[in-house]
Amino acid sequence: MERRNRRIYLSVFALLFVFSFVAAVSVAFAEPANTGLERGKVLYERYCAFCHGKTGEGNGPAGHVLFPKPRDFTMGLFKVRTTSSGQPPTDSDIMNIIKYGMPGSSMPSFIELKEGDVMAVVKYVKKLADITKEPKGTIQTGTPPAVTPQLLALGKEVYEKKAQCWKCHGMEGRGDGPSAATLKDSWGQVAPPNPFKRNIYKGGGSPQDIYLRFTTGMDGSPMPAYEESLTDEERWAVIFYNYTLAGMDGVKVPFPSKRSENKPSVLLK
Ligand code: HEC
Ligand code: HEC
Structure with a gap:
């Protein structure tokens, strides 16, 4: 009788062990595809949602006291770009906004965020703005002429x-x-x-x-x-x-x- 019980316990343990191993392996393999966006969501909700709102509609709790209003991303319109009018911004355009802010508005600078974290937030903002296509090229500025x-x-x-x-x-x-x-x-x-x-x-x-x-x-x-x-x-x-x-x-x-x-x-x- 005792021996039978022990055998049952052992098989339950063995099964649990196999299950947790399988679960751990599948999480480890599933993560790379998702980490950027998942991490972006966490950071967005921590640092951005207070102004831009959880759904990116610019309606966070701080929104009503600010002017200009925090951006409603859902229209997909961005002011500071290196791309032609009507084109989406590049990832580095959005990255620069997050890093350096928008002087003269309440959009702050997040210069202390790690590069990878900024990239993750960029991904999440692009998802909120429903940007799926790459812009058609970027505009090169060249060197300014001599001032005469x-x-x-x-x-x-x-x-x-x-x-x-x-x-x-x-x-x-x-x-x-x-x-x-x-x-x-x-x-x-x-x-x-x-x-x-x-x-x-x-x-x-x-x-x-x-x-x-x-x-x-x-x-x-x-x-x-x-x-x-x-x-x-x-x-x-x-x-x-x-x-x-x-x-x-x-x-x-x-x-x-x-x-x-x-x-x-x-x-x-
Ligand atoms: C204190 C409020 C506040 C917080 C916090 C904030 N923003 Fe903003 N953000 C603004 C405001 C206000 C604007 C609109 C400024 C304007 O259009 O003049 C803006 C604009 C933007 C834009 C539009 C840039 C463009 O080219 O038009 C992006 C992108 C952006 N924010 C991303 C973020 C991200 C990502 C975070 C979090 C890491 C964040 N913001 C946190 C207030 C905030
Ligand atoms: C129809 C009205 C209109 C005309 C015409 C116009 N602008 Fe503007 N401009 C604006 C508005 C509005 C803003 C503010 C945009 C914002 O901050 O969201 C602006 C912003 C700017 C900025 C600030 C950019 C920044 O980074 O904040 C500069 C510089 C500028 N305009 C220069 C010019 C020059 C030079 C011309 C003519 C070649 C011109 N604008 C024509 C309405 C106009």
Whole structure:
């Protein structure tokens, strides 16, 4: 009798052992495909959902006190890109936003997150935004031309006549042009044009950064894309003219050429 019991116990143990082994092996093999997204979800819910909402609709508990509102990702619109208007952002566009934030808004910088974790969150944001396709190429900025009085005169011409930036941004770049008060974004909120006098740029303030904002436009906001309507020289010219409106001589640029050199010093715990 005792021996029979022992045998039953032993076989139950053996079965349990086999089951747990099989379970462990299947988890180990199932994980690689999923880790990015699973990890991204955990990090998103920890760091982002408070503003962007659990479902990515921009309706987290902090949303109602913020302006501009936390982004509703579900429309798939992104302002700061290296891709043409209407194209999805690249992974590194979203990565840079997470790393460096959007100055002048409440989108913070998460510079202390590990590279792999940032990538995982990027995956999760892309899932919320339903981005499944790769963008068609990226825009290369090249090197800015030398700043000459002729270039600045061309910039003024573009700003005031050809592209009529003043209608939104104001003749002196105070963000008070005649259309300014009527502008709305794709989410139906008022969308004030950037007052250059403030010298704060959501996508970075180097000439290369601003070149991209003109060229690609800021999808979801009224800021148009000038990839088709302005030449390369005209785009550089208007950037340096912008700096003169911001009170600089147009030559000394107060921003580093790469956003990564402008790392915020806050530590994330
Ligand atoms: C304190 C609130 C807050 C938190 C926390 C926050 N965001 Fe944001 N985020 C914003 C706001 C506000 C905007 C919209 C800014 C704008 O359009 O001017 C934004 C915009 C964005 C954008 C759009 C970028 C573009 O090019 O248009 C992305 C992507 C983004 N956030 C990702 C994240 C991720 C990922 C996290 C967590 C790691 C996060 N945010 C945490 C407030 C927040
Ligand atoms: C129809 C109105 C409109 C016109 C025309 C327009 N803009 Fe804008 N622009 C905006 C709005 C609105 C924003 C703010 C977008 C945001 O922060 O979400 C903006 C933002 C910007 C920014 C800030 C980018 C950043 O990273 O924050 C720059 C620089 C800029 N515009 C330059 C120009 C120049 C130069 C022209 C003309 C070639 C121009 N804009 C034409 C409406 C306009």
